[in-house]
Each structure stands twice: as C-alpha cells, then as structure tokens.
Amino acid sequence: MTNKFRTLDDVDVKGKRVLLRVDLNVPMENGRVTDATRLERVAPTITEIADKGGKVILLAHFGRPKGRDAKDSLRAVAEALAKVVKKPVAFAEDCIGEPAAKAVADLKDGDILCLENTRFHKEEEKNDPGFVAELAKLGDIWVNDAFSAAHRAHASTEGLGHKLPAYAGRTMQAELDALEKALGSPTKPVIAIIGGAKVSTKIDLLENLVTKVDALVIGGGMANTFLHAQGVAVGKSLAEKDLAPTALRIMEKAEAANCAIILPVDATVAYHFAANAPSHAYGLDAIPTDGMILDVGPQSIARVHAAIDDAATLVWNGPLGAFEMQPFDRGTVAAAKHAAERTKAKKLISIAGGGDTVAALNQAHVAGDFTYVSTAGGAFLEWMEGKPLPGVEVLRSK
Numbered sequence: 001m002t003n004k005f006r007t008l009d010d011v012d013v014k015g016k017r018v019l020l021r022v023d024l025n026v027p028m029e030n031g032r033v034t035d036a037t038r039l040e041r042v043a044p045t046i047t048e049i050a051d052k053g054g055k056v057i058l059l060a061h062f063g064r065p066k067g068r069d070a071k072d073s074l075r076a077v078a079e080a081l082a083k084v085v086k087k088p089v090a091f092a093e094d095c096i097g098e099p100a101a102k103a104v105a106d107l108k109d110g111d112i113l114c115l116e117n118t119r120f121h122k123e124e125e126k127n128d129p130g131f132v133a134e135l136a137k138l139g140d141i142w143v144n145d146a147f148s149a150a151h152r153a154h155a156s157t158e159g160l161g162h163k164l165p166a167y168a169g170r171t172m173q174a175e176l177d178a179l180e181k182a183l184g185s186p187t188k189p190v191i192a193i194i195g196g197a198k199v200s201t202k203i204d205l206l207e208n209l210v211t212k213v214d215a216l217v218i219g220g221g222m223a224n225t226f227l228h229a230q231g232v233a234v235g236k237s238l239a240e241k242d243l244a245p246t247a248l249r250i251m252e253k254a255e256a257a258n259c260a261i262i263l264p265v266d267a268t269v270a271y272h273f274a275a276n277a278p279s280h281a282y283g284l285d286a287i288p289t290d291g292m293i294l295d296v297g298p299q300s301i302a303r304v305h306a307a308i309d310d311a312a313t314l315v316w317n318g319p320l321g322a323f324e325m326q327p328f329d330r331g332t333v334a335a336a337k338h339a340a341e342r343t344k345a346k347k348l349i350s351i352a353g354g355g356d357t358v359a360a361l362n363q364a365h366v367a368g369d370f371t372y373v374s375t376a377g378g379a380f381l382e383w384m385e386g387k388p389l390p391g392v393e394v395l396r397s398k
C-alpha cells in the first residue's frame with residue numbers, strides 16, 4: 001500500500017466508458033437545485049474526460065431513499081448539471097439493467113450520461129458484489145470524484161474500485177490536497193462547530209473529534225440530542241433521543257481530553273416547521289412542550305462568537321439551525337459572518353464543509369472569505385479524525 005493515487009494523468013480515456021462517481025447530493029427545494037457548489041466542483045473532471053474523448057457515465061446517490069422514490073430522482077439534478085458543464089447530459093431511468101445498458105450503448109465519445117440514483121437499489125449501500133458486477137458491466141474504468149461520499153463503503157463509492165481500474169478524479173485530488181494543507185498540522189487552539197440534522201451518522205465521530213480539538217460547539221439537531229441527554233425538555237424538536245447515552249459518553253470523553261463542549265444556552269422556538277413561523281427565544285428551562293427548537297438563541301450566538309474569537313483554526317460542519325427558512329438562519333448566518341470577519345483579519349483559519357453548510361455560507365455571502373470550503377461534511381470530519389476513508393483507500397496504488 002502506498003500513498004500514491006492513480007489519477008486522470010495515468011490513463012488515456014479516449015473511447016473508454018468512464019464510470020465517474022460524483023456527489024450530486026445537492027440541496028433542493030421544490031424540484032430546483034438551491035446550491036450548485038457540488039456541481040461546479042465536479043464540472044472540471046467531467047469536462048476533462050469528455051474533452052479527451054471519454055464517454056462520461058455519472059454514478060451518484062441522492063438523499064436516503066428506501067427503494068425507488070420519485071422525489072429522490074436525479075433527473076432534475078442532471079438537468080442542472082448540464083447547465084453548469086454547458087454540455088448536454090443524457091439521463092437513464094435506472095443505474096443498472098436494460099435502461100442503463102441501452103443509454104451507455106448510445107453514447108458517442110465525449111458524451112455525458114447520468115444514471116438514476118444508485119440508492120434506488122438497496123444493494124448499493126450493502127456494497128453487494130452482484131450489484132457491483134452489474135455496475136461494472138457498464139464501464140471500462142472507474143473514476144472516483146466523490147470525496148464527500150468517500151466515507152461510505154458502498155458499491156459505487158468503493159466496490160467498483162476492486163472490479164475496474166480505479167483512478168482519482170480532479171475534485172478528489174483537490175480536496176485531499178487542500179485539507180492536508182489546511183489541517184495536516186492545524187494551528188491551535190482548534191475549534192469545531194458541529195450542527196445539522198444527520199445526528200445518528202455523525203454523533204459517533206464526535207467521540208474521536210473531542211480528542212483532536214480544544215473546543216466543540218454543538219448546534220442544530222445534534223445540540224437538541226445533547227440537551228435532551230442532559231435532561232432538558234426539548235419539546236417537539238428534531239432530536240435522536242435514543243442516542244442520549246452516546247451523547248453523555250462524548251461529554252465525558254471531552255472532559256477527559258480537555259475539550260470544552262459549548263452547547264446552546266437558549267433557543268429560538270416555533271410551533272410550525274415553516275418559513276416565517278412565529279417564533280420566540282426561550283431559556284432552556286422553558287422550552288414549550290409543543291414547540292420546536294429551530295435555531296440557537298441570541299445568548300448562544302454570543303457564546304459561539306466568543307468561542308470563535310478564542311480559536312486559531314475553525315472546522316465547521318452542520319448548520320446551527322434550520323437555515324433554509326427565515327428567521328431560523330440567524331444563528332448560522334451570524335456565526336458564518338463572524339468567522340469570515342476573523343478570517344479576513346487573518347486571525348482565523350476557517351475550514352467548512354458539507355452540502356447544506358456550504359449552501360448556508362453562500363446564503364450568508366461569505367463562502368469566498370473562508371480559508372477553504374470543502375464539498376464534504378461527514379467525510380471531511382472522518383478524514384480529520386484520521387479514519388481511513390474507504391473511497392480513498394481503494395484508490396491507492398497497490
């Protein structure tokens with residue numbers, strides 16, 4: 001095992017069917033892409049392969065469907081991607097079988113095809129060998145450009161690398177280079193901000209993260225889970241209550257590792273999950289039983305600012321509230337603007353990542369002020385933990 005990757009410099013793609021794993025899991029609202037960052041980042045790899053005469057066959061997941069579900073179709077994303085790459089992107093109704101085989105057979109050199117959501121097949125997440133073989137039939141080589149899904153050992157993110165000649169795409173290379181540069185040996189003190197909604201898939205990594213950072217600010221649905229674990233009544237808030245023991249264990253581990261845990265001290269609560277729903281800030285002892293915490297409150301925002309002021313390096317994944325709906329974007333936007341100001345003043349190295357986190361930074365108009373913005377959330381946190389990422393490991397030259 002070496003650290004070297006085979007890249008697009010090591011293969012002549014002309015005339016080849018290139019199965020290109022990308023991350024098209026972009027934020028959407030009413031069938032429209034609301035943040036195209038992931039599409040823009042992957043565009044150079046697509047264009048390079050197409051311009052060199054390869055047949056580009058895009059593989060990607062969207063959402064977390066249980067079987068085929070029209071609301072998680074990639075069709076609209078493929079249309080948005082065509083606008084970004086400024087080339088036609090054909091679409092196949094399935095990622096395996098007759099529809100996929102026919103669409104691939106129709107490709108000419110330089111054409112681009114997007115296959116339907118790989119997660120419409122439960123075998124994708126199981127990395128099922130039969131499903132891997134079905135996908136592999138469609139290509140001559142596999143290029144992985146989905147750094148943000150590289151923490152998943154799924155058929156299209158890992159399995160294919162054992163079945164076909166495997167190469168890293170340009171985004172994969174750029175993400176790994178940039179993260180190594182910014183966080184290889186981070187300037188201390190290091191603070192992490194973790195929020196968002198993917199509580200169960202991200203909480204475990206906090207156990208390791210608290211040994212790597214000096215302070216951990218917790219917001220979003222993740223904070224609600226921790227608050228519940230501490231006995232706070234969180235009403236109807238998004239919280240994974242069965243994870244309370246995990247949350248308590250992480251708090252103990254943080255104390256042993258000298259990592260300060262900064263939880264909200266107040267909350268913005270509404271009674272409907274909707275933009276402009278009437279809302280009010282409450283102390284933690286007074287959250288209404290029929291209310292939902294949709295953002296951190298004003299006192300918590302001040303504490304997040306102070307924590308950022310104490311830090312030399314910030315890593316951030318997960319919005320502090322339901323930022324897509326005003327006014328529940330306040331905590332996230334305030335923290336984003338504060339971190340951007342500290343970065344511009346050269347007092348902070350700021351690295352943020354994740355599909356929705358990047359969308360929130362764009363909404364706050366500060367993405368360009370951060371030191372580095374990764375397309376990845378969970379994958380970048382696992383990389384930071386020092387965990388091997390299956391989708392990266394499989395690319396290393398053996």
Ligand SMILES: Nc1ncnc2c1ncn2[C@@H]1O[C@H](COP(=O)(O)OP(=O)(O)O)[C@@H](O)[C@H]1O
Pocket residue numbers: 195196197198199219220221238293294295317318319320321322323324353354355356357358377378
């Ligand atoms: N208090 C909250 N209640 C409900 N949803 C929340 C809350 N805080 C954050 N969220 C949601 O979390 C989602 C982003 O979470 P996640 O997918 O983990 O982040 P990322 O995509 O950046 O990795 C957003 O859609 C946001 O609305």
Ligand SMILES: O=C(OP(=O)(O)O)[C@H](O)COP(=O)(O)O
Pocket residue numbers: 023025063064148149152198201353354355356375376377378379
């Ligand atoms: O959006 C993603 O990750 P992120 O929310 O950590 O940024 C990736 O597409 C992975 O999706 P998954 O967490 O459903 O496997």
